[in-house]
Amino acid sequence: MTDEKRCPACGKPTAGYVPCPHCGADPEARTTIKFALYLCLIVLAFGAVFFAMHLSTIEPQPIAIASIDRWLDYSYVWLEGVVSSGPQYGSTSITFDIYDGSGGTIKESSTRVEIYDPAFKQLISENRVPRVGDNVKLFGQLRVYLDGSTEIRVSTSGDLHLTRAQQVETTIGELRTSWGTEQSLMFKRVSLEGTITDVKPLGSAKIYTLEDNGVDLQMYVHNGLEAYQKKSLNLNVLQRIRVNAGVSQYRGQPQLAIADNDEISVLGTLPALEVPLENINSTMRDNFVRVGGKIVFVELEGERGSLTITNRYIWLDNRYTPRIWLEEDVYKLLRDNEKKLLKRGSEIELVGRVRSYAAGVGGVRIEFLGPQTPSLQAGTYEPPLVENFAAITNDNQGDLVKVIGTITNLENVPKVALPSDRKFTLQDNYGGTIKIYVPNFLFERMINPPVVGSKVQIIGKVTMDSGALAIRPGVVDDVRVVS
Amino acid sequence: MRGITHFIMGITVATFFKSLVVGAAMYDSLLILLGGIFGLLPDTLDFKFLIYMEKHDVVIDPDPTDMRPQEIAEKIASEIDRAGTLQPGKMTKVQLHTLKLGPDLWQSYSVYFNTKMNEVVVRVGPHVTMSGVPSFGTEPPADKALGVAKYKPKLIDRYGKPSEIKGFSGPSFGFLKRKDGSIEVVFIPFHRRSGHSLTLGLGFALIGYLLTMNWIVGAVIFLGWFMHIVLDTFGHMGNNLFWPLTKQRTSGLYLLTAADPYWNAFMVYSCIAIITWNLSLYNASVSPSYTVPWITALGPVLYLFLVVAIPWSILGMAYYIYRARTKERKPVELFAPMTGAVAQMAAEGMMGEMEEYEIAERPKPSVLLRILGIAVLVAIFVVLFIYGPGW
Amino acid sequence: METLVYLLYGMLGVIIGSLLSILPGLHPLNFAGIGIFLYLAFPMDPLGMALIFAGMLIAYAIVGTITTTFMGSPDDSTMYMAFPNQKYLMYGRGYEASVATGIGSMGSVVLLLMLAPFASTIFPIFRKLLTPHFHWVLIGVTVYILQSEWPKDWGSRAKTRFGRLKDGWASLSAGWVTFFLAMMLGFIVLNVPITPIDKAFQNIMPVFVGFFAVPWVLTNMASRVNIPPQTVSNTFYISKKDLARGTTSGFLGGMFAAYQPIVTAGIGGVLAGHSTSTQGDVQFMISGSAGRFAYYVGAFFLFWVPLLHLTRGGMAWITGVIYQPRTDSEFWLLMAAIAVAAVFAFMLLVFLSRVVAKVIAGFSFKKISIAVLIGIILLVFWFSGLEGLVILTIATGLGLVPPMFRTRRLNLILGFFFPIFLNMAGLGAGISRFLGVY
Incomplete structure (x- = not known):
């Protein structure tokens, strides 16, 4: 029996029948293995093209922040932008915002960046923590929340490419002026001087007010910063400081964002006016004064609509002298022993700012401003007893x-x-x-x-x-x- | 059309209702599925219920080891004769059984009505697989291969081809006495009758409405059902549209072949394209993140032209040229062994889908009627595209 | 050009995957576990490891069909191929079947490569549109599969209408019972940590093996068939039409399953097969293997598509722990690696099929099945402990229902995952509480 009469599929003799009586194969309708070979060649040709594409696209392409959409939740992407706020230091991560100008508004063009331990500790040790004004290119996982807010999570320090920003020498006045026009200093790094005139403690940060030539500017120092700094900040009211920091914006206003305590250097302290308490009147409005006396009464004030205490008035010496007004948040900044001593009978000396206040004694009150360490000495005082x-x-x-x-x-x-x-x-x-x-x-x-x-x-x-x-x-x- | 085509068409019409799409996205509603369920229901009723309700006058169940074609032919011919004695409008019914030999092995035979010679011709064929692939060497000897029997009345069989009895369940024939005294052959008389009537669809829609007091539920049920009837009517065999008021199936519009893979794939694809359009449009009410603005910006006409018409015209042309140049060859299947897992799987019939029963039993309707059929479909979609966003 | 070495990683993955996929009953779920073990044992460049994983999946999809063809221990993705492939084996054409399925996979590779340049445009559209609609799509798939099953009475001979109805509904109701029981098992296995915690992610493996592989092997054990001599031929019965229809259908079904959470290749295969009217042994072989490739490798591919980053399938989850695709460049590298590894895997398939075809002739199917069963039990024990064997036994019991009552085996997988569909529709927790497994 010749090979021609064998079924090519099962190998059995077909006796010339089509299809094969044993296995049903049609010996006349066969595709050869060459066909599979051609398929393989097509696949390899595709492979070669894709490898060439691989070589030509090695540089990562960041996406525009404004194009981040809900469907990109959990996607991994590259983003590039300038750091626009932060960093905020947490126990297991740091966060900051970046801005890339891709959207119509700052909000549309910005996203939060979160870098977790150990990546962020590595960034600290390498002195590569991004600061406002720096340019970053980073890779991480996006989160897009139902409220439209977005976040990118970076898991390794190598996924963050940092280009430090150049510093611009300026003044608070110039910054404010530019802010009102082209906002040229927004998200830039600046060096400027100012005098600390107030602090507003928030839950997570302290907002210092700096003044220079009658113009003020807020300075944001995140509370978490302290845990990672070699040098602790010991700032006091009326200190003249030089700040090298990034300019972020908060509610449309410029704000200096401090990323490192080394960015602040104290140049000196301005003196407060030494004026007897009873001589203080409305003509001294807005001046800083150093005052002292015996606390005869402390009067708490509560917030309407809650049981929260908002501030306290401290009466010094008698009922006729201007009272010291102390905001509760600033009070909380005092050390424990200072809080204990800030009571009736103690002697106190402090720096305050004279402010007009219609209901105040003499139309003024003296605002106790932070940060400062008042001088306090224990004592006693009780007003006269009225038996009848x-x-x-x-x-x-x-x-x-x-x-x-x-x-x-x-x-x-x-x-x-x-x-x-x-x-x-x-x-x-x-x-x-x-x-x-x-x-x-x-x-x-x-x-x-x-x-x-x-x-x-x-x-x-x-x-x-x-x-x-x-x-x-x-x-x-x-x-x-x-x- | 195939089951999946009907199911997805039902889903498609349901997605035109904005409240259903938004409800599904925001409140996990499953009402959209009513369209699919009722879109497939006519076939479910026919092949899972009504097929068993049919009363047969004669059941042909030959012994596969001793095939007697002459006996079969005579039985059928005598039923045709008996039909001739009935009142006009009455019918006798004959059930022909398939003959299973193994897990995937069947004894085949065919029945042909030779109306010129007034003969029923029964031919015994070889053993075949469920899809009809013959087994070499199983053809019967010549004396047991053919049976021919004469009948008296004038028989009308528009199909005019032998009906093969092989795998699945066998067909049934009705012999309907007409007013003029002739007998009409009705293929699988239970199919596309009450289960494919618009009246029953309306009944289901009414029940849906009464249970929920929500007109949209009723509308989705009816539209899913209605689209099944419309698509089936596009084929060669029509439906009994207004049962029980009407008694017989209409003719199909001969616009497509219901079992044709090209048309089924085209329908499924088009439905997915329309669902995509609807989701993009209505998801905007849930969140802009769930929409594709460029799809909506195209407008429905341009969108369907670009996404459906162009690619399928190209595919259609390629398919036409391929079919014109290539001799159609039935896919080869091997017989399953008699034992083992493969045998059992063959017995499950898991591989394929239910066969589409459709023959050209009536003459082609006029061009006008066929154009009207297309116009109805277009009108339905125009209405849905225009008014769906308000529902 | 130094990145050329990464293509070798893909080929290395093919070798590892081929060795593993020869083991009957092993599922890509186990591949993921083995992948992590490999990474911990041999810490290396994560991108290289990810490409090894890709190679392993490619080997499972292509070389793994040898096990299906010659030994028969299918999972849900190979059920459709196991049927024609083993028929071919019984006609001495096992080698042809094995290579034909390989050609189907290669067709799927071509389609996947063609899709790649458009992937980051097309898939986000579906992701955007379908994200709030997954629940009804999944439940709709289940409803369709259940509603579209037809009676298997093959023409009831009962005299009465009720008798015929009863005959017709015997297989249909068995299908519903199968679905329901599998759903109960799903509620338990997916809610209660039965296997040891360290092996929890292998929980599903004994279920899959019990549903599909063990009933198949048990049924073969009951047969007295010897495998006939196999012919190694250089020609195959595949027409261009078979290849085009089978590949397109399989690829569409596989990609649908890869994209849509929880849907498996078997379910995707049925939907695509119905949509494109797949018919004939060869088309089923090709569409089955194309679908399997698209399902396993396609799911991994989705993980790399720039911006899309869909994590579908166990291997993508495990890879996500050690590596995240970073750039378009890495995506193209993956595609190049898939191309090279697929060709390598296909050649291995051809070579190994020749070897197996020559060796296997004359073996009793019964003996092979016993060996396969022992292998499966050992593997299940290895991966999921004694508890896994208990699940395997229960799942096998359920897996025997469809062949006994001639109903769709697919109902098993649909029922098992149905609790997850219900969860997506916000209904699962209530039912779990009712069952006391929440």
Whole structure:
């Protein structure tokens, strides 16, 4: 039997039948292995073209930040831009924003960058932490949230290519002027001088106010910075400093962003006016003054609509001198021992700024500004005891008094959606009574609040409440349950 | 058309309803699927229920080891004769069974109505696979290969070709007595009748509406169903559109062949293209991130022209040229062994899809009617494109 | 040009993958686990390792068909090929079947390479549009598969209408029961950590093996068939039409499965096969292998498409731990590596098929099946412990239902993953709580 009569598929004799009676193969409709070979050659030709494309596109191509869309969530991309804010130091990561000008607004053209441990610690050790104004090209995973905000997460330090920015010498005045026109210094690195005139502590950062020739500028120092710096910042109000930092923008206004404590150098400290407290009046408005005296009363003020304390007034020496106004956030910046001593009876010396205040004594108040370390010495002071409440008259309004008596009645003064203020009726040994008005933010902080029948000692200022005289304590300690 | 074509067409018409697409995206609604389910339901009803409800007057179930074609022919011929004695409009029905020999092995035979000679011709064929590939050497001896039997009435069989009985389940024939006394051959009489009527579709839509009191649910059910009927009508065999008011199937419009892979693939592709358009348009109400603005910017006409018409015209031409130049060759299949996993899998019939039953049983309708058929389809889509965004 | 060495990494992956894919029952899920083991044992350039992984997948998709053809232990992606391939084996044409499937894979490679330049344009469109709609698409796929199954009574002989209805619905209801039981298993296995924590990601392997490979092997064990002498021929019964239709259908189905989460190659294959009317042994072989290649390698490919970065499939997840594609350049490098590795894998397939075809003649299918079964059990034990063997036993029980009642095996995989579809539609947690597995 010849080969021609064998089935090419199963190898059995076909006796000339088509298709093969054994396996059904059609010996006349066959494709040779050459066909597979041609397929392989086509595939290899594609491979060669793609390899050439690989060689020609080695340089990574960043995408425009404005083109980031929700569907790119979890994608890995290259981005390139100038650092526009931050860095903010966390315990496991640093974050900053970059801007590439690809969108119509700054928001559209910006995205948050997050670099995790160990990459960010490596960046710190290599002194490669990006600063505002630097150019970065980075590779990471995008997150695109439902609210439209975006973030790119960089996992290795090698994925961040950094080009440090050149520094521009300028002044706060020039910066402000340019900001109003072409914003040429936005997201640039600048070197300028200014005087620290205030600090606003936020949850995660401190915002210093720098002033120069009557023009001010905010300086952002992230709290997390401290943990990674060799040199600690010890800034005080009225210090003249030189800052080499990037200019970011916050709510349309320029803001210096500090990436390293070395960016700030202290040039000196400007003196405050030494003026006796009683001589301070509205003509000295906006001047810094160094004042001192004995604290005779501390009066807390609460926020409307909550139990939060917003600020405190400190009365020095007597009721006739301008009072010191201390914002609660600045108070929180004080050390613990300073907070403990900042109470009735202590001697204090501080730097403050005279501000007009219609309700203040002499139309002014002195604002205690941070950062500063006031001089404090412990002492005691109590206002005179008034045994017979009948002796307190309308003429005593504004006086500080001490009273002791028994609570005979407790009245709630309702507050919307908050605990009530309390109004006690205090009775003296002579049968006379006076109201004690305790605002809710004080009463709710009392560990052992007085009840009807309690004998209490109250220190407070005489005031009017609903047409009747009342005594209003300043702090929790002004209300003491005697028995 | 094939099941997947009907299913995706139903989904397609459902995606024209903006509230359904937005509801699916925002509230995980599954109402869109009603379009697909009811789009496929007519065939589901026919082949999973109505096929079993048919009453047969004669069942032809030969012994595959002893095929007697003459006996088969005579039985069929006598049923045709009996049909001649019925009242006009009445029908006798004959069921022909397939004959399974192995997991993927069937005894084939065919039935042909020779209307010129008034003969039923039954031929016994070789053993075949489910898809009809013959096994060499299994042809019957000449004396057992052919059966011919005479019948008396005038028989009308527009199909005019032998019907092969091989794999799957066998066909049934109805012999319908007409007013003029002639007998018409009705292929698989249960198919494309009540289960493919617009009236039943309306009934389902009404039930859907009453259950939800939401007209959109009713509309989606009816449109899914309606598109099935329209697509089937485009083939060679029509539907009994207004059962029970009408009794017989209409003619198909002969615009395409229902089982043709080209038309089915074209329909599936076009549906995906339209769904893409609808999602891009309606997703904008969910989030701009889920839309493709350039698709919407093209407008529906230009979009469909670029995405559907151009590529499929090219493919169509290539397909036409290929078919003109190449002799159609049936794909070769081998018989499954009698035992083992392959045998069992052959028995499952998992490989293929249900066969599309369609024959050209009536003459081609007029050109006007055929154009009208296309106009109906176009009108439906124009209405959906225009009004869908408001629904 | 020094990056040419990366192409060798792809080929190295093919060699490793070929050695592994010869083991019956091994799934790419295991490849991912083995991949991590390799990386930990031999720390190296992550890009090189990622390309080794690509080579392993290519080997699984191309060389792995030898196991399907000659030993028969299919998974859901090879069920469609196992049927015609083993038929060919029984006619002495195992080698031809093996090479034909390889040609199908090569067709898929060509389509994937042709798709590559447009991938970063096309896929984002579907990603944007489908992201809020995955749930109904997946549930719709399930509904279609269940609704489109037809009765397997092959013409009921029952006398009454009810009797015929009962016959017709025997296989259909078995299909629904299969789906339901697989869904119950899915709720348990996908919610309760049954296998040891360190092997948790291999949880699904015993399920897949139990659903598909073991029932197949058990059925073959019951047969008394000897493998006939195999012919090694240099010609094949593949027409251009078979190749074009099979490859297109398989590629579309495979890419759909690769893109759409949870959908497997088997499901994608059915949908694409129905859409393009695939028919005949050769078209099934080609579309099956093209779909398998598109599913496994396509899913990995999606991970590299610039900007798209879809993580689909176990290998992409594992690769994501050690490496992220960074540039367009690396994507093109992957494509070049796929091209070279695929040709290498195809040549290995041709060579190994010749060797196996010569060796295997005369073997009893029963003995081969016993050896394969032992291999499968050992592998499952190795990868997922005793608990895995318990899951394997349960899954095998379920896997035997479809062949016994002539219903679609695909219902197993659909049912098993249905809890995830329900989760996507916001319904899964409630049902899990009801079942006490949440």
